[in-house]
Amino acid sequence: MGRRTIIGIDPGTNLLGFGVIAVEDGKPRFVDMGVLDLRKEKDAYSKLRQIFDTVSEVVKTYHGTEMALESPFYGKNPQVILKLGRAQGAAMIAALEQGLEVCEYAPREAKQAITGNGAASKEQVCVMLEKTLGVDLTVDHLDATDALAIALCHFYTTSNPLSKLKSSSSWEKFIQAHPDRVK
Secondary structure (H helix, E strand, O other): OOOEEEEEEEOOOOEEEEEEEEEEOOEEEEEEEEEEEOOOOOOHHHHHHHHHHHHHHHHHHHOOOEEEEEOOOOOOOHHHHHHHHHHHHHHHHHHHHOOOEEEEEOHHHHHHHHHOOOOOOHHHHHHHHHHHHOOOOOOOOOHHHHHHHHHHHHHHHHHOHHHHHOOOOOHHHHHHHOHHHOO
8 A cells, every 4th residue: 555644533513623644664753743623603504515615625735545534432411412313423524625535533542542541541542642643733723633643543543554354343244254154
C-alpha cells in the first residue's frame, strides 16, 4: 500500500475535533489537528452544514485516503446521542462523497490502543500521542487530540496482521467465509 493519509474525527455539534496522520514506510507521522467550534451557532442544521463543509475541506486539503470516526457511546440522554449521530453522519457523508473508506471506533477502543488503558483520561491520551508521534500537542480543546487518537487507533488496527484473523463481525461475512455451513 502506498502513502496513506488518515483523517480522525471526534464528532460533536458544539466542538468537532479533527486529526490528520500520514503513513509513510509503515510509520505514522503527525500532520495537523484542530477544532471546529460551533458553540455560537444556534441553528442545528447550519451546524451540520458547517461540519460537512469543514470535513470536506480537511479531506481535500490533506488528500485523505481513510477516515476514522469516534462512534457515539451509550449515554443517559438520548438527545445527546442523536445529536452526536447527526454530526457523525455529516462527517461520514463528507468522506464517502470523496471516496474515502470510513471506519468507526469506540472511545475506549482508541484509549486502549494509544495508552493500553481503555479508561485513560483525555490528558493521558494526549501525553502518549506526544511521545508516540514526537510532537508537542499544546491544545485548547482535547477534542483535537481525541481525533488524533482515533486516527492512530485506525492505523494500529489496520496495520496489525493479526486483525485480519479475528472472527467475523457479521453474519454476511460468516456466510461468505463458510458457504458449506449454510443449508
